[in-house]
Amino acid sequence: MGACFGYSHALGGLAGSHAEYIRVPFADHGSFPVPDGLDDDLAAVFASDAGPTGWMGADLGGVGPGDVVAVWGAGGVGQVAARASVLLGAERVIVIDRIPERLRQAREYMGVETLDYTGTDVGAELRERTGGRGPDVCIEAVGMEAHSPGPEYAYDQIKQQLRLQSDRPTALREAIYACRKGGSVFCLGVFAGVVDKFPLGAMMNKGLTFRGAQQHGQRYIPALLDRIAGGDLPTRHLATHPMTLDEGPRGYEMFKRKQDGCVRPVFQF
Ligand SMILES: NC(=O)c1ccc[n+]([C@@H]2O[C@H](COP(=O)([O-])OP(=O)(O)OC[C@H]3O[C@@H](n4cnc5c(N)ncnc54)[C@H](O)[C@@H]3O)[C@@H](O)[C@H]2O)c1
Numbered sequence: 620m621g622a623c624f625g626y627s628h629a630l631g632g633l634a635g636s637h638a639e640y641i642r643v644p645f646a647d648h649g650s651f652p653v654p655d656g657l658d659d660d661l662a663a664v665f666a667s668d669a670g671p672t673g674w675m676g677a678d679l680g681g682v683g684p685g686d687v688v689a690v691w692g693a694g695g696v697g698q699v700a701a702r703a704s705v706l707l708g709a710e711r712v713i714v715i716d717r718i719p720e721r722l723r724q725a726r727e728y729m730g731v732e733t734l735d736y737t738g739t740d741v742g743a744e745l746r747e748r749t750g751g752r753g754p755d756v757c758i759e760a761v762g763m764e765a766h767s768p769g770p771e772y773a774y775d776q777i778k779q780q781l782r783l784q785s786d787r788p789t790a791l792r793e794a795i796y797a798c799r800k801g802g803s804v805f806c807l808g809v810f811a812g813v814v815d816k817f818p819l820g821a822m823m824n825k826g827l828t829f830r831g832a833q834q835h836g837q838r839y840i841p842a843l844l845d846r847i848a849g850g851d852l853p854t855r856h857l858a859t860h861p862m863t864l865d866e867g868p869r870g871y872e873m874f875k876r877k878q879d880g881c882v883r884p885v886f887q888f
Contacts, residue, residue, distance in 0.1 A: 673699025762808030785812030806831030
């Protein structure tokens, strides 16, 4: 794997990047000029994280013209994956989450359908919306701290607390079960270790293609900066809470608890 700031020695041993100054190794390779015409830093900053991550999910997930795409998670990553799917020609894109303001953002800014997973059987609803077939491409943008209103949430929480599994793969399981036969599942959410009840049988027997990755920034950032500048890819709305670095702990708390409509705190100097 490549290196990430603040991802321990598992990924390069680089310290975190939350500081007034940081040393950027290979800066000639890892820094990109923001194009003229993109003068809003709060929009441009998403070309560095949620942007390439979401775009990669749609691109390497194989989204193409006419596809139906389902995206689990309406955070910054999921919203960009949804918009990327639209721009790559998907016919229908459905974003799944429980947080009303995030689902509203997905509809208003990314131009996609939404589905609230609370009180809904997500698999049944996706079959209903796809003529009984299931989505062609399923993109998981939730990660190891997934929630669920069902009993599997207690099961996963207990196994995680007892260190019998490291991550809660609730949304990933749902994506594998929902995907149409021969379809593609892409895992953007970060997982650290081992998970339980991974539906290997469904994956194998339906002939699914399953992929995941840490985002390939260098591959996507220049094109994404152009798309953000050109208005194809709205990102400014994701920066719900600009603040100073001193307010970092409050920002992280709000992000973790999804308080006050927080999608992303962005630290500015
Ligand atoms: N692969 C990469 O390179 C890369 C890069 C950046 C972020 N990530 C990861 O992508 C994931 C998403 O990032 P983010 O910043 O958008 O996070 P986020 O926390 O803002 O969004 C996650 C969303 O998932 C929703 N969610 C929880 N359980 C769900 C379920 N069962 N079904 C549907 N939605 C559910 C939450 O309500 C939340 O809105 C995280 O795991 C993050 O670590 C990966």
